[in-house]
Amino acid sequence: xxYRDMTHATIPQKMRAAVWGxxxxxxxxxxxxxxxxxxxxxxxxxxxxxxxxxxxxxxxxEVAFPAPAVVGHEISGEVVSIGEGTRSDGSIEVGTQVIxxxxxxxxxxxxxxxGRDDLCEKFFAENRLKGNLFDGxxxxxxxxxxxxxxxxxxxxxxxxxxxxxxxxxxxxxVPAEEGAILGCAAFTAYGAVRKSGLAEGETxxxxxxxxxxxxxxxxAKYQGAExxxxxxxxxxxxxxxxxxxxxxxxxxxxxDVREAVLELTDGKGVHVAFEALGRPExxxxxxxxxxxxxxxxxxxxxxxxxxxxxxxxxxxRRGQTITGSFGAVTRIDLPAVAQLASxxxxxxxxxxxxxxxxxxxxxxxxxxNRGEITGRAIVVM
Numbered sequence: 548x549x550y551r552d553m554t555h556a557t558i559p560q561k562m563r564a565a566v567w568g569x570x571x572x573x574x575x576x577x578x579x580x581x582x583x584x585x586x587x588x589x590x591x592x593x594x595x596x597x598x599x600x601x602x603x604x605x606x607x608x609e610v611a612f613p614a615p616a617v618v619g620h621e622i623s624g625e626v627v628s629i630g631e632g633t634r635s636d637g638s639i640e641v642g643t644q645v646i647x648x649x650x651x652x653x654x655x656x657x658x659x660x661x662g663r664d665d666l667c668e669k670f671f672a673e674n675r676l677k678g679n680l681f682d683g684x685x686x687x688x689x690x691x692x693x694x695x696x697x698x699x700x701x702x703x704x705x706x707x708x709x710x711x712x713x714x715x716x717x718x719x720x721v722p723a724e725e726g727a728i729l730g731c732a733a734f735t736a737y738g739a740v741r742k743s744g745l746a747e748g749e750t751x752x753x754x755x756x757x758x759x760x761x762x763x764x765x766x767a768k769y770q771g772a773e774x775x776x777x778x779x780x781x782x783x784x785x786x787x788x789x790x791x792x793x794x795x796x797x798x799x800x801x802x803d804v805r806e807a808v809l810e811l812t813d814g815k816g817v818h819v820a821f822e823a824l825g826r827p828e829x830x831x832x833x834x835x836x837x838x839x840x841x842x843x844x845x846x847x848x849x850x851x852x853x854x855x856x857x858x859x860x861x862x863x864r865r866g867q868t869i870t871g872s873f874g875a876v877t878r879i880d881l882p883a884v885a886q887l888a889s890x891x892x893x894x895x896x897x898x899x900x901x902x903x904x905x906x907x908x909x910x911x912x913x914x915x916n917r918g919e920i921t922g923r924a925i926v927v928m
Contacts, residue, residue, distance in 0.1 A: 558590070558627055564687075564704030565908040565926075566695065569614025572606040572916070574703075574909040579695070582686035582708045584630035591645060591709050595727040596702040597621035598903070598911045598924040599758060601649075601848055605698060606912060609850035613678050616696035617687055619703030619926075620649035621731035623723055626714070633711060644717045648730045648881045649699045650874040651713035653681045664712075664877040665738065674699065680710065703908060705928050715881040718889035724902070725895035728758070728923045729884050731874075733893050736762035737884050738875025739844045740770055743819045747771030750817040752808055754778045754833045755824035756788045758923040759846060761898060763821050768792040769892035772819075776811055778804055778832075787921045791897060799832070808836045816841060823847050830855030839865045844872050899923050 562581045565574040584590045602618040604610040626643045629635070639645060651674065652664035659667050673679040678696025680686060686708040687695035695701070700709040717726050736759055745751065751772045753763045756779045764775050777788035777796045785796035797807045809816060816838035822830050825847025834843050834857045849855075861867060875881070887893045901924040903911040908926050915924065 562705040563905055564617050564701070565619065565905065566689070567606055567614055567616050567618060569616070572603070572608075572912070574606070574912060576905055576908065577690060579687065579689055581706045584628055584686070584708045585682070586630045586632035587634060587711050588630045588680070588708050589626045589639065589711055589714060590628035591622065591624040591647065591707050591714075592627045593622055593624040593702055593705055593707055593928045595623050595724040595925045595927045597728045597731055597758070598915055598920070598926060599731055600915065601731070602698065603912055603915055604848055604850065607916075610848070611851065612698060613696045615689065615693070616678055616698055617701035617704055618698040619701060620699035621727055621729070621734070622647040622700065622702035622707060622709070623717060623727040624707075627706075629711075635711065638716065639711055639714050644723065645714045646717050646726055646729045646881070646885060647700055647702065647709045648713045648715075648734050648874070648877045650877050651699060651710045652877050654712050654878075662876065665874050680708070703926060705905070713877055713881070715885050718885055721885065721888045722896060724925060724927050725899045726888070727925050728895060728898060729888055729893070730881070732758045732762045732898065732923050733766070733884050733888065733895075734881060735759050735846060735872075735874050736766045737880055737887065739763065739821055739846050739872040740766045741875065741880070742870060742872045743821070743842050743844045745770050745772060745819055748773045749819060750774045750776070750812055752776045752778060752817045752820040752833065752836045753793070754820065754822045754829045755847065756784050756793075757823065757920070760821070760823035761788060761791055761922050762893070763823060764788055764791045764793050765893050765898070766887070769887065774811070776808060776817065781918065781921070784921050787900070791894070804832055805835050812838070818842070819844065821846060825849035825853075827853060827855045831857060834858070834862070834867075834869060837865070837867045841865075841867050843867070843869045845869065846872050899925055901925075902927050
């Protein structure tokens with residue numbers, strides 16, 4: 548076992564954080580105590596945190612989550628303290644520049660032991676339902692001592708406690724600020740592409756090219772997709788998609804998407820379709836683009852109770868499959884995503900299109916809600 552800590556003089560007692568009160572979708576920046584890591588946890592001084600639709604679902608009440616809370620679930624930063632009693636292999640120490648994934652595996656449950664970090668029982672039961680870490684408590688309190696829930700590591704703050712299992716070293720040639728998006732946008736895309744079984748030379752459709760969708764384009768091209776078709780309703784997003792490697796684009800407000808995709812694939816459809824928005828119409832649309840034996844991977848999160856229709860006969864008779872993908876396998880895939888970015892297979896600087904200060908975090912989320920952000924925005928601390 549190893550234990551590392553910095554002096555108390557180095558770590559301040561207070562920090563600024565974006566707090567969601569629960570009454571509306573708005574965030575307010577408040578001064579609260581800096582949290583303390585426990586065993587197998589690190590305190591990370593946040594460099595940047597991504598602005599993601601998944602947080603927005605929480606803020607809008609579309610996904611049940613206990614308020615008040617601090618959101619933010621893809622981060623970059625520096626480890627400044629490690630909890631006493633931490634079991635460590637030495638790869639993450641005080642001073643290590645890190646990225647953090649939104650799926651934080653406990654490493655001990657049945658799913659984690661089976662290598663399915665993305666299905667970690669404690670993560671979903673404690674963090675996603677209750678806003679806690681694995682011991683059933685939050686590390687955050689408000690200015691008056693009231694409990695604050697943590698959405699993942701609650702990274703929209705100057706400091707965050709993160710389980711060691713959710714951290715990976717950031718390569719030196721990956722920019723510190725833009726590297727934050729590796730923990731969700733790139734991580735989610737990487738997991739979805741891996742789950743799709745994409746083979747070199749296959750054709751891909753990406754339905755909705757926001758932060759995750761634009762990441763899918765990069766990862767799919769790097770993994771050998773011959774043709775990537777980007778589908779969206781906004782011309783500026785489609786133009787950006789071409790810059791990231793999309794071979795063709797379809798604006799669904801101008802054309803029948805299925806007809807356009809069939810024209811681009813010699814009437815066959817695509818081998819793999821990714822749905823990255825979580826709306827019934829885009830779910831159905833993605834499924835309709837598959838060729839015989841095609842695979843659809845659903846990634847977009849929808850409000851509770853929302854369903855998508857899929858025509859049964861083509862699914863059965865043409866041997867198609869539909870699967871869900873929520874992130875990736877953290878302990879294996881987060882270091883792989885970091886290496887992907889280091890090797891140039893994922894260009895974080897091009898994927899990040901806007902930067903906000905913590906004071907402007909609410910404006911960032913409101914812009915995201917209005918559909919104004921192409922690619923990914925980040926909040927820089």
